[in-house]
Amino acid sequence: MGISFLAILFIGFFLLMASFFTVKQQTAVVIERFGKFLSIRNSGLQLKIPVFDRIAGRVNLRIQQLDVIIETQTKDNVFVKMKVSVQFRVIQEHVYEAFYKLEYPHDQITAYVFDVVRAEVPKLILDDVFVRKDDIAIAVKRELNEAMLAYGYDIINTLVTDIDPDIQVKNAMNRINAAEREKTAAMFESEAQRIRIVAKAKAEAESKKLQGQGIADQRREIARGLVESVEVLNEVGINSQEASALIVITQHYDTLQAIGADTNSNLILLPNSPQAASDMLNSMVTSFSASNIIGEQMKNQPKRVKSKDHTSTDYNPSDTSDPNAAS
Incomplete structure (x- = not known):
């Protein structure tokens, strides 16, 4: 009797303990009775009838992520590997559908992602795949939402997280980008050189313009100075020729003085003897005298005048007689 009582007590304690179970937060438990769906229990302490009821399964209600890697071909015949991340969760009100209608949800989602990506990417060239990856993700999400909603799954978001072309294509793209950047750099360097x-x-x-203006102003002032010098010398009885000669000699000695004042100068002015100024003055006076004589001769030279009968005669300006009187 004592052993039987202890056995019954142990069995009763075991059944009592088996009647209670706990459900974690963001989890749903499916209860079956004799293999038939009975109820869905949410988080907390729950009760079931031992032997008759059993826990058929637990459903995770948290947001889950599935990474799908697809290899496909673009419109320009480039093979790429794409990684698509799908974020999804089980709708709490549709735990029954999620548990009983779909046995392998990950495989189902993967199949739909493959189908959509391999339908969209072959329409695009490689460059457009990178640019329009968000459009591909939106198309995947739209297709998955329509398909998975019937199974109690909600697609939160889809992201194209990686696009990896073939290694040879990647190297070619890097070379193209490097060449393009070098071309741009060369253009900027050429433009900078042109600006410089x-x-x-x-x-x-x-500078040349200002230098020319300075030289012109300098020569103008020199000319004014010469004019004033000649006028001052004329006032004391020195004619223009002698004044010019005197100015030349003065400038000659001023030049020699300026050259001698510079200790680092190697310039030699030829001729530079004391007789040079006198020779220069004599040459100038001789030139002026010769030019005056030639000018007087040209003034006194008779002009040839044509008569009415088209005969030419010599006409002397100093002769006051009529050249046509004889006729």
Whole structure:
């Protein structure tokens, strides 16, 4: 009797303990009675009838992520590997459909992702695949929502997280990008060089312009100074020729003095003897005298005048007689 009572007590305690179970947060438990669906229990302490009821399964209600890697071909015949991340969860009100209608949800989602990606990517060239990856993700999400909603799954988001072309294509793209950047850099360097050349040319032109204006102003002032010097010398009885000769000699000695004042100068002025100034003055006076004589001769030379009968006669300006009187 004592052993039987202990056995019954142990069995009763076991059945009592088997009647209670706990459900974690964001989890749903499916209860079956004799293999038939009975109820869905949510988080907390729950009760079931031992032996008659059993826990058929637990359904995760949290957001899950499935990474799908697909290899496909683009419109320009480039093979790429794409990684699509699908974020989904079981709708709490549709736990029954999620548990009983679909046995392998991950395989179902993977199949739909493959179908959509391999239908969209072959329409695009490789460059457009990178640019329009968001459009591909939206198309995957739209297709999955329509298909998985009937099974109690909600597609939260889909992301194209990686696009990996063939290694040879990737190297070619890197070379193209490097060449394009070198081309851009060369264009900028050429433009900078052109700007420097133009700026230098403008600066030189401005410098030449200012230099020319300075030389013109200098010569103008020198001419004014010479005119004033000649006028002052004329006032003391020195004519223009002698004044010019005197100015030349003065400038000659001023030049010699300026050259001698520079200790680092190697310039030698030829001729540079004391007689040079006198020779220069004599040469100038002789030149002026010769030019005056030639001028007087040209003034006194008779002009040839044509008569009415088209005969030419010599006409002397100093002769006051009528050249046509004889006729």
